[in-house]
Amino acid sequence: MDQQSHGQQHPEYYAPPAHIAARFYRNSLTRRKSSAASSRRNSLSSAQSRASSRSRRGSTGCQSTYIAQHLRRASIIESRKARLADRAAHAEQVRLRAALAKATPRGSNTNSEERALAAQVAKEKYLAKVAAACAEEVARAKRIAEEVKERKLAEETRQRLEMEERHAEAEKRRAEYQRNIQARRQRRAESAEQKMAVLEVIDDVEEEAVMDDNQVEDAAARRVQKAWRLYQRKKPVLAFKQLDLTTKRSQETSFEDMTALVADSTVISTTIAVLTHLELQESNDANAALNTRTFLSAYMIIGHPTSVLVKKDGAQEQDLIAKAAELIGQFEASVERLDSWNSWTVNPMQLETLSQSYTAYTSAFAAWRLQDSSVLIEGMVASFVELDAIWQTVKDDTRGEVASDYREGIRDNQVMLLSRIRKLAGPERADVLIKKAIRESRRRRPKKRPAAEVRPRGLEAANSEAGASSEHAVEEAALVTSPVGSGEINKLFTTMPSNRILTHELAIDKEFRLEDKNSDFRDELYRGICESMKVGFKAGEGAVWTVSAAENVREKLLRMLKPGNNMHKMISEALDLENINRQCQQGVFSYSGFFNFMANVLPKLCAPFRDQEVRALVEQLRADDNGDELDAMIEKLFKLLRMVDVLSLDYTNFMIMNAAPALIKEAAGYEHRIFAKELESGNIGLEQTRRWWLDAKTTLEAEADRRDPEGARNPADRPSPSKIYTHALVETAIYQGELDPEPIPETLQLDIERLQKIRVDAIRIAVIGSILLTTKNLLKRDVRSQWKTEASRLWQLLSTTPYEHDDDTEPTPAQKAFSILETAHNMPPSTKTAVSTTITRFFTQAADAMTPHAGHGIKFTDPVMKVIFARLKSHVLMRLEAESSAERVRAASSASERLAAMGMAEFTDKVAGIVDVLERVRRVDWESHGFVYQRIVGELGG
Template identity: 55%
Template sequence: MSDDAGQVCAPPARIAARFYRDPKSRQYKSSAVSSRRNSLSSIQSHTSTRSLRRSSSCQSNYIAQHLRRASIIEARKARLADRAAHAEKVRLRAAMAKAAPRGDASASEERALAAQMARENHLAKVAAACAEEVQRAKQKAQEIKTKKLEEEKQARLDMEERMADADRRRAEYKRNLTSRKSRRASELEKKLDDVSEVDDDTSSKLDQETAVLRIQRAWRVRQRRLIIRAFSECNLSLKSIRERSFEEVGALLSGTPIIQATTRVLRLLALQDVEDTPSPQPTRTFLSAYLVIVHPAAVFSQNGAQEQHLMATAGELVESFESAISLLSPTNHFEFPSSSLQDLSRVYTTYLSAFDAWRAQDSSALVETMVASFVELDAIWQTVKDDTQGAVAQDYRQGIRDNQVMLLSKIRKLAGPDRADILIKKAIGESRRRRVKRRTPAEVRPRAAADVEDSVTESSEALPVVTENFVQESAQSDADSQDDVRTNLARLFSPMPSNRVLTHELAIDKDFRISPNARSDIRDVINRELCDGMRAGVEQGMGTPWTVAMAQEIRAKLVHIVKPGNSMHNFIVEALDTDLIYRQCEQGIFSYASFFSFMANILPKLCAPFRDAQVKALADDLESSDGEDMGAMIEKLFRLLHFIDLLSLDYSNFLLMNAAPVLIRESAGYESRMFAADIASGKITLACTSRWWRNASGNLLTEADRRDPEQVRNPADRPTAHQIYTRALVDTTFGQGPLSVNDMPETLALDVERLCTIKQKALHMTTIGAILLVAKNMLKRDVRSSWKAEASRLWDLLSKDPPSETTSEEDLANLSSDAFSVVENAHNLPPSTKTALQSAVSRVITQASTQRFTDPVAKVLGSRLRSHVFSRVVAKTSGERVRAASGASEALATAGLPEFVTHVGEMVELLRKVAEVDWASHAIWYEQIAREVSGAGDA
């Protein structure tokens, strides 16, 4: 060995970690590990290792590992031997227990036998008790039966006695009658003939009436028996159709014989009204109850609460109906008791209401809603497609197209491609036909206007010049008009509005034309007084001055509608020369027939093509031969003046159509200048406008503060000027109470009549919507279902005679009765529902006359309508407007106004156009008022 033999060499760290364990961690080892570590061999191994280490003897690691492995193996063998010994003991105990005799089985069997005997004894006692009870019941029934037999026998004996007594009295009466006749035979012999004739007539009359009554009764019974027999031959009952398939039941119920037989039975039971041309639809609805009960899975697409309610009401109806049919027999002459008939009618009405409510939820309602949205988008496109300023049409085009494509795909999925195309085409056609028919320029262009230029100067200074061509009174001064009577007549006859009104109307509606009814009544009255004055002057011998004056007036009117220097102009001036007519009248050679013949030839050359039919009728009237009767001539002259006024109006409208682009383009600036001039001159102030703006601003700020309880007041949540203006406009139009002209802002002075019309329409919508909504709730119908027919009839009724504060109570009662009749005729109403609905209709119409609703349903509908219109009018961008229009149908249906999608769309477009024109003309003053209100609020 080397010098280092006594040196102790420490093992590497990885080996030392395996042999030198931490004493603290040993307590967490498992029992098996600790037992192995604490075994004798392990202790010896550790002891030997420590001794070797102490003695500084270097042992081989291999030897230590071998000893440790051997000790572990020995310990495992010992444990396995202990387990084997324990298992052998357990096996021996189990074998001994198995071999031991079982004494508990006999005890269990004895207990089971005892329980069986006890159960048999108890059943025997119960059977004996039941037998005794049954015996007593049988004995009691036998006693009751015997008693009834005795009572019947006694009643029969009593009846026989009474019959025998009656026979005895009858025989005695006959004997007495015979004796009396024999005693009075001598007295009655003289009057025998007369008495026999009277007796014969009386007996025949009585016999005939009795026979008629009996024949009628027998005929009615026979008719009812035939109806029941025909229905019985159809073999329609739940028991007979339960085993049939859905197709077989559907084919059976859709057959004409069973529909006719069922209709007659329903009329017999007073469930349907008797009409000359009955509709099979109510009968089909009744027969659907069998299909709903037998095959609900094939009928319903889903099994919701409404479907369950319909099945329950259908089962109750069929059960009551079959019970009623079974009660009809010859004993009761096939007549149903009135008390049971009321219950059957109630069940039938309940089923019809449930069926209609379920059908309203069908896909057809959804299809109608989406078609209405599609039509609404088309109406918007028709409004903006002709826009030539900016890019309005381009902005709308893409949004409308995307929404229509989406709606079209959904409609085709629900209704099918063919039916979807038909529905959309029909709806769009009706929508476009409701719009005012626009005549082509060729139809409205007067033939005398061939040389009129189609364009006018585009300068802003040309606006008054262009309009002066239309207004005759602006062509001459007031001094000249006082000197010339004809100028005064021209001013009275002129239908043209003022320049400001003209430009304002064109800005709102580019197709605006002056209506013939604008001042037609006034002109006709003046023409009539003029002709009456001429008739009185002729009677006084002043025919020549009047004839010359009327010819001069007609020439002035005709010359006005042709261009000076034109051949037609020269021809009219030469033909209607006043000096020539005066000389002819003085000489007595003037002929009214020639004058009217000339006018009949000249008028077709001056009128527009669409007036050809009217001018032809007038020409035939003028050329009719009435002699020289001055009264007839003056009547023709009156009709001629009226038609010439129409020609002048057509010419003015034609010039207006040509100048419309320039007038529309310059309307905002012109109206703004006129408004500023009125303010500068002191004609108007902004007091009403300022108060109007402050009220709307206060309302919006209050709502904003209510939505902001923490008073954060984020600028993004505060109302803008556009929102305040829209809110003020909508509140003015849809507010409670009549629209007061004194409270209207000065900026909307030209739109008062238009806003009144919109308010009246909104009032009609609220009134009709409240009536229909109450009826739907009472009949348990879906409020989203559209009753267009009833709404249209009610709209015509209210438009014809709108209720107002001046309407008498009698007229309001008649109007309420007519409105109730519309709903009553369209739907089957139970008696209790009729009373409640009639009261609701009367209440709503009475409140509509004051334009202040206190009825909860009407107030909610009015609020919803105002909110919907505000949300659509306040939209600024084209995308927002298209989205609002595409969801308008669904929103109105949810609000309870699905019948007024078109009316609301037209109202929204008109209000939006009024707001745009008004803001463009008066934005300066609105911004000034907004700054003042904002500054006052900050202060």
């Protein structure tokens, strides 16, 4: 009782066991915090529920459990409060920083621009550094690649030479071995055949001695059949031998006679029989005649390789010639060996060798014919396209005479070409090739802008009246481009050409339009005028320049408009010269107002195809001036004057386009009258024309005398006036050197620039054609194949670069031309050296030919260039000498094939352009000045 009361008064607390204490009294620094604030394990209710579920172990245990839970709850609450306080402090700091940044004044635009410019400069420096490093890497990689390429090429060449030597040695040993084997087999076969013949005779004698009557009849029948079979084998062999068709005869007979011989039906049927006997063909072969003609072509190839193959230096042609010679040699040996002692039967081993040679030759012939047919197809497609181009040129003839003359001839030749192309390439491929070629040809033709696109907007209201009178339209066009006003600006304006020049150009080219050919000079002149105007403004003379500029702008714009309409009245009132002069004197003239007015007016006057240029000028006129106001004002003023000049030129060209049909119709008569007046007044003479005509006449008569050694002088063989004129015109146009105006006849003075362009193009064709022809021969390629890409790139190079220049810092034109061929074709080092040397030599001669030397250029000395240039001249002369439209169409349809055979397959279009220009010049000149040439013919006697 005492102990019990003592325990109640002074309760003793006992510490829980170690593992339970470690569980409840964990260190707050090392214990893991709960990831969920609402975790059931951390809640007080959870602790109470756990406590209630346990059995009570006494008041001391319950008390300690309660204290631990309380302490843990307080710790959790404190940690959460501290975390929330940290968050609040961080949010306050972020808010303060945002307010501070918002309150801080921003930098000026200048600083931003400076930073942007600095960044741009740094970026450009970095990019330049990277580009330089990349360029060095690329150059090094190219150099390494070139070295590796050359090393591999040298190794391949060495290995190829070694392999060729080995093959040649092996082939030599194999041929010797086969020759020995064949000789031994032939001797054995002949010995066996002789033994068999002797045994047969002996057997026949023995059989006759012992046979009865029935056996005699059977033996007689067998002998008759054997004799018949022997006759059948002997008949084709003897018939072929009677033809005397041998290698020697094919070489001694002319090409035409040999062609007629192998095409003879008797020769073909006899050859079919002997080939069937030799088992080279089947007896019932449907293609026997075609295969026989292929076999007979071997005789033509051996006897006349140049005429048959056109080019016999190619690898494929050399292989075909070798196989044809091998086949004919074995064939003639086999036929020669056939005789009565071997029953007209070929040796089996010899037959096998002959069959192999026959198969090899037919395969090589088929491959060559396939390549040759591809070249023929390209040529015929080019001819078809050229006929289409001729038709596109003449179909718009308003009078219908030229179109009617050409329509039938072009259609017939195109039908013939289409039939041949379909036969060689097949119908589907032929249609695709022709459509593609015609599409590319028409795409290259300059597109004609419609009248609505080139018509100035100010003319729309007066269009009907402008088209009513062509003479009035041309007169207006001439007035538009004539100098107006006063001052220094007048020298800048392009003047209208004379009526004779205008009608002459339209007669030759109905699409002729005026062009600003002196744009570079005009730009330099503009700069000089700008400086003079600036000095004038600083000296107080700005009013004179301002009035002069306004006067020119006013006059040009008003001539583009019909008097009385709203735009005409507005420009007249706004650009009143007296008012402008008065404002300048008072110092109140506003250039900004003037520029704004012009910015509103120009888009309403320009043609639709000038909208983009005018829009750019309008933006410059309305832009604010930066820097010196005087410089900006003068720059704007002269850009405005230049654009007004361009619009005036567009207006003139539109008026010329409207008047062109009437002018073309009367061009010949007008030029005839003007030239006759000049002759009567003595302003021009005919000395150069007489000398020009006499030189051509003397040359043609000397040529006719060479063709007439007996001196018969048949009038039909003497040159006609038309032929003399054509020869003289071609000799003038296609000549080596710059065109000297002195010896040009007075009748062709208006065509000097055109003839000079033809000379330049002719020399360029000769140079590029010689380069391509030489390269093809060195690479063993077919000269008729078309290297259009290389020719186009070389033409573009020579169009923008002279043949020679003295700048050592850049590659020479010859080196650039060689790089074009080197990148397109893989060449061995020796060929590269030869091609590079050839190009340099050709360019040097072309530069000398284009340099005047005492009025004439130095003639070509290289044989290839001389031949190419002579062939070009003869081809152009041949096409121009065609008189009727049918002959012209026929010459045009065969032009591509002729040019391909001459080594100029890539220049069909260029040569056709030269022929077309010369044809138009001849037609217009003869119509206008025919009376002059008739007078000269009468004076010189023909």
